[in-house]
Amino acid sequence: MIDRDTVVVLDCGSQYTQLIARRIRELEVYSQILPWDASAEEVLSLSPKGIVISGGPMSCVEEGSPKLDERILKSGIPLLGICYGMQLLAHQLGGQVVKAPSAEYGRSRVDLEGQDSTLLSGLPGSFTAWMSHWDQVEQVPPGTRVTARSESGAVAAFEGASGRISALQFHPEVAHTQGGMDIISNFLFKVCGCRRSWILSDWIDGAVEEIRRRVGDDTVICGLSGGVDSTVAAVLTSRAIGDRLKCIFVDNGLLRKDEARSVMETYSSLNLDVKMVDASHRFLSALEGVEEPERKRKVIGEVFVRVFEEEASSIPGAQWLLQGTLYPDVIESGHQGKGASVIKSHHNVGGLPDFMRLKVLEPLRDLFKDEVRRIGSLLGVPQGFIRRHPFPGPGLAVRCLGEVNRERLQVLREADHILQEELLASGLYDSLWQCFCVLLPVRSVGVMGDVRTYAETAVIRAVESQDGMTADWARLPYDLLDRVSRRICNEVRGVNRVVMDVTGKPPATIEWE
16 A cells, blocks of 8 residues: 555535645645545544545534534544634634624635744735635634634634644635645645655556456456546556456547547557447437437436447456546536535446446546646656547537437537637647537528528637636637637538637536536
8 A cells, every 4th residue: 555644625515625635636645535424433544644624505503514523623633624614613613603794705805913823824914815705703712813814804714722723714725815825735734744645656556556456357348538538547457457458449429520530540559459339320329309418418328338338248357347537527426425416427427327237447536637647648648648628428419409410410520620720720729628619509590692591509618727627718819719700600511600608617517518
């Protein structure tokens, strides 16, 4: 087992919980998320060097709101409460939490109170932080002191004399907070005494050994999509079991223009045993008449698994289905934490059918996208794979809103191909998290060459993000948008209007379905 320090993040329902975990890992300390109601035995069994209590949507004085097990409070392990976590620590340790006269949301000035704070050491006397709360701490717990206040005079931070209890009303994990990473670093290294022991090269060695242990002498089937996640998972597993990994690339009829051909050409350089299966007719037949987004994902997930099972039946010893599931996939499918909301079922998590003959192998399921890209580089995966924008497992089916058929998919492919061409030519591709076209089943009147048209609408979706958990819409140059719009309307039969999505995540998701 790899010797590493661990910090546990207790999730009280905050949209930023995953970001807290990522920030800790960026500082080379391993973080693990557990739901707030995880038993004290489960939390303490990890021997955490520190525990972070996340924000959350509830009031800590409400009936049924998240509470900490008293054994965790008395464990002697350093605790850091953030937003709701601060209010919860104050409430359970003998302080007072009240509903404030007005809420504080967004950027706010924070002023330090005194210069003896371990958590806030190195920060200027005043700085900008990101607030998101209504309740506030009226009185800090006995044995603690106020170390910062917001511009309204409310308690913005407090900590205990020993330094074991630390609390912040603002969010240090978000980019809007000045010095946020310095605060997290102070907690990890000055308060908790952590070592920088989350090294991805070490993770690779441990993952290879774990795959060997789990798989034994069995054969593994891998579904390659041509994207970063499944490719890295395949190369990692190949390192563990060699030629007992059999890869299948399924042309589901939902791929981008010329993708099947280009992907197979690229895989030939990776020394992976890859077989292409053309199942496009099967997928499109199953999707006939299906318009509801969750149903699309479930149908596609079902067909994917059945195709793999059929292929596996001709491969001796095939017992496992390898998938490139990542942590955000697990979270968005509602598989982490009590009361987690299902945002959308990912075909390789929530989209799997209840009965499967193959066991699922997901070596990347605890990693974020940026970590997977770094691991891919360490494994020697070509940069062409590493830099590819994420592409949904259900493919263009979730970008072709409404009915999915060959004709509408072809329209979407051509429009998206034009967008990708222009984006690459502009040099902006690598600066974006994702950029793609969506086809809407919305027709509008247009005019082309003095002829009336009545055609569908293409949407440009471009976002900037670090991990896909939150995102901001990208401000693409007007001249680029102009070229893309004119080309799509002129070259793609079936589209006469192009619009742009200017919504962040939240409130929207990155994909439209």
